[in-house]
Amino acid sequence: MRWILILAALASACVHANPLAYDLQPRQIADGVWLFEGSTDNFSQANGGNIVNTGFIVTDKGVVVIDSGPSRRYGEVMRQAIARVTDKPLLKVMLTHHHPDHVLGNQAFSDVPIAALPGTTALLVEQGDTMAENMYRLVGDWMRGTEVLLPTESLEPGMLEVGGRTLQLLALSGHTGADLAILDVQSGVLFAGDLVFYQRALTTPGTPSLATWLADLDQLQHLPWKQIVPGHGPLASDAAPFAQMRDYLGWLDGVMRSGAEQGAEMNELIRTAIPERFAGVNLSRYELIRSVSHLYPRYEQAAMQRVDR
Amino acid sequence: MELDWRSFLLLALFAVPWDSWGSQRDPVTSVMWDYYHERLLGGEAFVFDERVKLSAPPFAEDARQVPIQIDASAFDGQVVRMLAWAELNPIPQIFDFQPGEQVLPRLAIRIRVEQATPLRVAVLTRDGLWHVGSTQIDAAGGGCTAPSVVRAQAGWEEHLGEVLGKRFVLADANRLRVQVAHPMDNGLVGGIPEFFLNQAQLRDRSGNTLASLELFPAVSENPTISLDVKGNVETELWLRDNNGNEFKAEL
Numbered sequence A: 001m002r003w004i005l006i007l008a009a010l011a012s013a014c015v016h017a018n019p020l021a022y023d024l025q026p027r028q029i030a031d032g033v034w035l036f037e038g039s040t041d042n043f044s045q046a047n048g049g050n051i052v053n054t055g056f057i058v059t060d061k062g063v064v065v066i067d068s069g070p071s072r073r074y075g076e077v078m079r080q081a082i083a084r085v086t087d088k089p090l091l092k093v094m095l096t097h098h099h100p101d102h103v104l105g106n107q108a109f110s111d112v113p114i115a116a117l118p119g120t121t122a123l124l125v126e127q128g129d130t131m132a133e134n135m136y137r138l139v140g141d142w143m144r145g146t147e148v149l150l151p152t153e154s155l156e157p158g159m160l161e162v163g164g165r166t167l168q169l170l171a172l173s174g175h176t177g178a179d180l181a182i183l184d185v186q187s188g189v190l191f192a193g194d195l196v197f198y199q200r201a202l203t204t205p206g207t208p209s210l211a212t213w214l215a216d217l218d219q220l221q222h223l224p225w226k227q228i229v230p231g232h233g234p235l236a237s238d239a240a241p242f243a244q245m246r247d248y249l250g251w252l253d254g255v256m257r258s259g260a261e262q263g264a265e266m267n268e269l270i271r272t273a274i275p276e277r278f279a280g281v282n283l284s285r286y287e288l289i290r291s292v293s294h295l296y297p298r299y300e301q302a303a304m305q306r307v308d309r
Numbered sequence B: 001m002e003l004d005w006r007s008f009l010l011l012a013l014f015a016v017p018w019d020s021w022g023s024q025r026d027p028v029t030s031v032m033w034d035y036y037h038e039r040l041l042g043g044e045a046f047v048f049d050e051r052v053k054l055s056a057p058p059f060a061e062d063a064r065q066v067p068i069q070i071d072a073s074a075f076d077g078q079v080v081r082m083l084a085w086a087e088l089n090p091i092p093q094i095f096d097f098q099p100g101e102q103v104l105p106r107l108a109i110r111i112r113v114e115q116a117t118p119l120r121v122a123v124l125t126r127d128g129l130w131h132v133g134s135t136q137i138d139a140a141g142g143g144c145t146a147p148s149v150v151r152a153q154a155g156w157e158e159h160l161g162e163v164l165g166k167r168f169v170l171a172d173a174n175r176l177r178v179q180v181a182h183p184m185d186n187g188l189v190g191g192i193p194e195f196f197l198n199q200a201q202l203r204d205r206s207g208n209t210l211a212s213l214e215l216f217p218a219v220s221e222n223p224t225i226s227l228d229v230k231g232n233v234e235t236e237l238w239l240r241d242n243n244g245n246e247f248k249a250e251l
């Protein structure tokens, strides 16, 4: 009996000896381009919010970091991992959009210019604290010490020369209203931010409309990309993420449109069968429940008329 | 030969008399049931009854607009009243609905929830028994104390009482869906006193009442309500708020 207790004590000692450590392994995906790939799960106490893809580009003069992750601690581990790859200085952090899993690591880069679209900064001012609070609720202690740190520079769409490398910046809006996509022209790596989810259901809390999102995808797909880094999900070197996104957005739109035409209630729509072809898309039921809440009111209103007398 | 667990399940099923769908066993975890049983149902006879279907999402994505849907069609023709409430809300009561003979005992509406809570609908049948449907919703919270979205829009007063609506043909009924422009102030936010729609009636074109609905300020801003009527009788929806404003819509 006693040895069981000792074992249990040892086991718990091990757990406490290594608390809440992010395991961030940078993976080189092209010349000078590195990726930190997160899981396709939901936020949890187990993963510390490491459900997101972040990355960095090593130029001749220094490093451009793309997104800072879900917490201060993540940003710190990310910065250490970058320093193991290169001793060049950090030139800039670029944020793809204002969602907490992409920007709450900013504090680890407080001595580096942090750049974002003006719309992203505005949304972060408006929603940042609430989103950070929500992250504390979802992942707990991993967030300790994390606060919103606002961008210090604003980005404009177009070609940006950084350290001898050309980045094509696109100011789009389908996911949140202010979404930056970054094409590294030399390598053809497209950091699509959350305009592209792959094998993970897309999220819709701030989308202007699904039609806007579909139009953004057209723009992205026409770029001379060779690889796509989705905001969430595995790296791809073919158009499969675009095909899946279009298919999924079209399905969501159809579910809500036909629901509104037939007078369906939200509680009926959230039980809609998920098509077999999306079986590999993680969290589709969960995100359908959320998307119905975000989007169905617009479809309902479009299907109704003034009837007051 | 041993019985496997499925056989035990079958045995257990047959051990229960066929007519007792209801039971005294609460399907949700609640510390408040006794309190509400006394306060809202006057301590009268009740059963927890799975034939009263109360649907809600497993979690509140927007705690200010949580859709709930009630279906007591199993008791069509016997329903006197339907009361709904959210147990852990500062304002628990949602509605008191009296469907007449031409209206099905079904209703959908959106509500505010302040925190994770059991939801209840109690359906009184003509024999004097309350049949209680239950479910549980998870919520990060704050739906009842969040600032008004309606009041943040300039000129909202001019739209007060506007009704968007439509009639839909379902397999067994016509569904009337409406959304009424109203802030539904619950008195909990920013010193703004209660100002909410508290009465509604569905009438036929001769003015006869088809169904009555009392509303409470747990109902969301710009209330979205669905009623299912039998057949295609033309209807008028009459609404009144606690300040005495009256509104009408034709469907």
Ligand SMILES: [Zn+2]
Residues within 6 Å of the ligand: A097, A099, A175, A194, A231
């Ligand atoms: Zn996002």
